[in-house]
Amino acid sequence: DADVTQTPRNRITKTGKRIMLECSQTKGHDRMYWYRQDPGLGLQLIYYSFDVKDINKGEISDGYSVSRQAQAKFSLSLESAIPNQTALYFCATSDKSAGELFFGEGSRLTVL
């Protein structure tokens, strides 16, 4: 099983719908991240959390919210999805000392 698991892996939804992407990890890392990837734009940081009580906005947080339910779980919500939120979303974790990011397999979201 993957150390960083994202659900769902693929989702098609309609404009205005609420969507939640979930991430869970078994690596025991404190730090968790949500990134968005669009063709030609690289990875952009949406939100990050350094522990259960810590939530921080990234570069492109507008239209998104997150919840850190436990050390191992970090979910991303789109309260009212719009077509330009169609993208590939990655959850990642890191150990505070090592710095390396470990990525989940990605969640492909299409908003019609």
Added chain:
Amino acid sequence: QKEVEQNSGPLSVPEGAIASLNCTYSDRVSQSFFWYRQYSGKSPELIMSIYSNGDKEDGRFTAQLNKASQYVSLLIRDSQPSDSATYLCAVNSGGSNYKLTFGKGTLLTVNP
């Protein structure tokens, strides 16, 4: 705004050749540098990390860092078709507020 720039691709090399991937960064206090490989539709995976000026070798991969020039590169020797992927440069400025800034990536194609 911290920026990470990679040489625009796509880069095409013949099998067995050396592939050279380049990256520059704007934040002079950056301390940690990473190269990720991402196959199409897959998640990024770390292939090299470098923290000090100079070269770091791991198998066919060599990372080179020059902090004075704010430049980091990745050389792939004896390139194989399986090296065909997008390579992402990532930079961290250190400190307790750890998060990576990614370049947009360079698509490498190794032709048999």
